[in-house]
Amino acid sequence: NYVARVSCKEIVRYNEGKGLKKVVLVDCGVKNNIIRCLLRRGVEVIRVPWNYDFNDLEFDGLFLANGPGDPDTCVEAVENIRKFLAGPKVRPCMGICMGNQLLSKAAGASIYKLKYGHRSHNQPVRMCGSDKCFITSQNHGFAVDSDTLPSQWVPYFINMNDGTNEGIRHIRKPFCSAQFHPEASSGPVDTEFLFDEFIASL
Numbered sequence: 128n129y130v131a132r133v134s135c136k137e138i139v140r141y142n143e144g145k146g147l148k149k150v151v152l153v154d155c156g157v158k159n160n161i162i163r164c165l166l167r168r169g170v171e172v173i174r175v176p177w178n179y180d181f182n183d184l185e186f187d188g189l190f191l192a193n194g195p196g197d198p199d200t201c202v203e204a205v206e207n208i209r210k211f212l213a214g215p216k217v218r219p220c221m222g223i224c225m226g227n228q229l230l231s232k233a234a235g236a237s238i239y240k241l242k243y244g245h246r247s248h249n250q251p252v253r254m255c256g257s258d259k260c261f262i263t264s265q266n267h268g269f270a271v272d273s274d275t276l277p278s279q280w281v282p283y284f285i286n287m288n289d290g291t292n293e294g295i296r297h298i299r300k301p302f303c304s305a306q307f308h309p310e311a312s313s314g315p316v317d318t319e320f321l322f323d324e325f326i327a328s329l
Contacts, residue, residue, distance in 0.1 A: 129196030130155045130204075130225070134177040141172040148329045149173060149186040153204060155194025155225045160312040164319065165190065168326045178203035182210050187329045188219040191226025191304065198228040198238050198269060208233035212302065219328040221321065222304030224267055230304045231295055237275040241291070244268035245306075248314040251287040252294075252307060260287060263307035264314030270306065271295060301328045 133156035141162065149171045152162070157174070165172050170188075175181050177194070178201075189211055198205075211220065212233055222230040228238050245265040253260045261284075271292040273282045283294035283303055296303035303325075309318035 128200040130177045130194045130201055133195060135174055136176060138176075138179070139174040141166055141174070142169075143171060145171060147171045148188070148326070150188045150190050150329070151175060151181045151184060151186045152190045152192055153177060153179075153181065153208075153226070153229075155192050155201065155204065155229070157192035157194070158308070158310060158312070160310040161190075161192055161223065164310045164322045165326075168322060170326060170329070177201060178207075180207050180210075182207060182214065186218070188221070188325065190325070191220070191222035191229055193224035193226060193308065195225075197240075198225060198232060201225075201229055204229055205232045217300055219301040219325060220303070221325040223310070224306060224308060227294055227304035227306045228269055228271060230302065231271040231276070231280075231292075234280050234295070234297075234302075235275070235277040236280070236295070237272045238269050239272055241268055241270050245286070245291075248311070250307060252284040252318075253287055254284055255282045261317040262315045263293075263309070263318055264311030265307045267306060 250265045273292045283296040294305040309321045
């Protein structure tokens with residue numbers, strides 16, 4: 128479980144006590160620029176270990192971070208996310224990379240290992256249901272099987288090179304994720320608007 132090696136070991140708070148909207152960030156090996164992108168949008172970030180049950184915390188939105196390795200090793204994280212999705216209080220959720228895979232598993236979908244993986248700064252993805260195409264930065268070896276998404280969930284983005292899943296979203300609730308990296312430092316920032324949409328939904 129590589130995620131357990133790189134995740135924080137205790138809760139870390141950013142912008143604490145400033146009366147801002149609170150976002151719980153599940154740290155699966157989060158990139159610093161994800162934290163910077165959230166802080167730049169004026170929220171308090173509560174960074175928790177990958178296997179921490181955050182559901183009893185007070186927060187306005189959930190963010191599922193990127194991380195290394197096989198999502199099937201993150202059983203506890205998936206259980207906590209599943210509890211959040213089924214909770215009586217609906218709050219926005221966004222995931223990136225590993226976060227996309229964990230959200231998909233919590234929703235009930237399957238994950239599979241790609242033959243080669245996607246590792247570059249110039250992967251084209253299309254927003255499903257539109258003709259909008261974005262250039263993205265990617266670094267992952269697993270993908271969501273779109274055919275296994277349960278009802279109420281649909282693909283959000285699709286890879287234009289091989290047709291693989293690049294994100295999911297709930298058709299009614301404010302839950303979504305991206306397989307690529309919208310925060311890409313030293314990469315294209317075409318999709319950083321996803322942070323704006325997430326914060327606006329809090």
